[in-house]
Amino acid sequence: MNIRGIRQELLNLLLELGRESHPHEFVALLKERDGVIEVLNLLPGTVTGSESASVIFDMMPLDTHLAGSAHSHPSGAIRPSDADVHFFPRSGRFHFIIGNPYGPGDWRCFTADGDPCRMEVLP
Numbered sequence: 001m002n003i004r005g006i007r008q009e010l011l012n013l014l015l016e017l018g019r020e021s022h023p024h025e026f027v028a029l030l031k032e033r034d035g036v037i038e039v040l041n042l043l044p045g046t047v048t049g050s051e052s053a054s055v056i057f058d059m060m061p062l063d064t065h066l067a068g069s070a071h072s073h074p075s076g077a078i079r080p081s082d083a084d085v086h087f088f089p090r091s092g093r094f095h096f097i098i099g100n101p102y103g104p105g106d107w108r109c110f111t112a113d114g115d116p117c118r119m120e121v122l123p
């Protein structure tokens with residue numbers, strides 16, 4: 001399945017979750033429908049570090065509509081940590097990092113390898 005982009009509404013929700021979870025991280029799995037990322041599965045509780053997140057991802061069942069993941073960086077550094085690069089390949093192809101202060105432009109999308117990638121925002 002080719003991913004065409006992420007739904008604007010979902011992106012707004014991710015930024016809101018970042019604000020609400022601060023100073024903790026939130027972690028969510030993202031699913032696509034007809035090539036558009038528009039469904040979010042929030043993982044229970046918040047975690048304080050990406051190492052905890054990788055433990056949670058280990059327990060996730062395989063899902064064919066899994067598009068990737070999203071999580072926040074309360075530090076504001078919008079780049080994958082070493083732990084992030086370790087769990088990205090196990091949870092889909094596209095990974096969003098939402099950074100403090102969680103404004104409209106405070107996010108980036110990365111591939112499973114941890115490289116920045118372009119992501120269309122669809123109305």
Ligand SMILES: [Zn+2]
Nearest residue numbers: 050080081084
């Ligand atoms: Zn991270």
